[in-house]
Amino acid sequence: MYEVIAFYVFAALTIGMFGIVVTSRNALYAMSALAGGMIFISGFFFILDAEFLGVVQIVVYSGAIMALYAFGMMFFDTTRDVSEKMRSKKIAYSLSIASAVLVVAILCAPLVGESVEALYPSIEGVGNVQMIGVVLFTKYLVPFELAAIMLLVAMISGIVLASKKMDEYLAIEDEDLEDVKEGR
């Protein structure tokens, strides 16, 4: 019974929060609503007995990603309203229809594949975190290591891109481009 109540409460809150993100004209409001929505998403993970993912969702999304956005927004002018111009209505409408078809396909896909069998069934008496650890370090060890390398590359590229030197290099490149344009 509590599961049902929790599902509907979290569903309403998440849809509301993400609706604010999509419709709000202020970047700061959108970011705060996104952080709230992420935390409510982690509520679904706790309902679904995925405690590990729930904690990871709070730590990584609400902690790391939203903090990164907050730091990034120091560079942007956030008090000003976001200016948006819709120019081609026809493209927007056709894309809306296409996405509606896509969503119907997503919802119908599980009905087609009935013969799904569990490869790694969870064992009684073993906790979720322990079970994830066993599967992650046996079957999914190579993707785990690749994810580690990917995060390392992303960290280095983030440092390099946001550093001050990069600006000077790009400025030099721009001057060179101007020279080329003027035929020197």
Place this chain on the structure above:
Amino acid sequence: MITLTHYFILTGILFSIGLVGVMRRTNLLMLFFSTEILLNAINVGFVAVSKYYNDLSGQLFAFFIIAVAASEVAVGLGLLILWYKRNGSVDLNSLQMMKG
């Protein structure tokens, strides 16, 4: 009783909210926010399948999607800051010129 279909409907609603955001927004920062919504919606679907089919693979896929989202934000925000420093705007229309 909450069934798998409930979760799929929720995933569909959240995913379409994200898609509307991707199509409607012309600010690049808002576009990133909408991408996060898309990834979160799919995560909910994966974990629900993992629970109702009693299989841990769904949770591990959601785990890797979170890792991909983290690195996407790091690289994307770095590029966005660089673009803002050069052009003074994070509008999508400022990107469409190739200056050829």
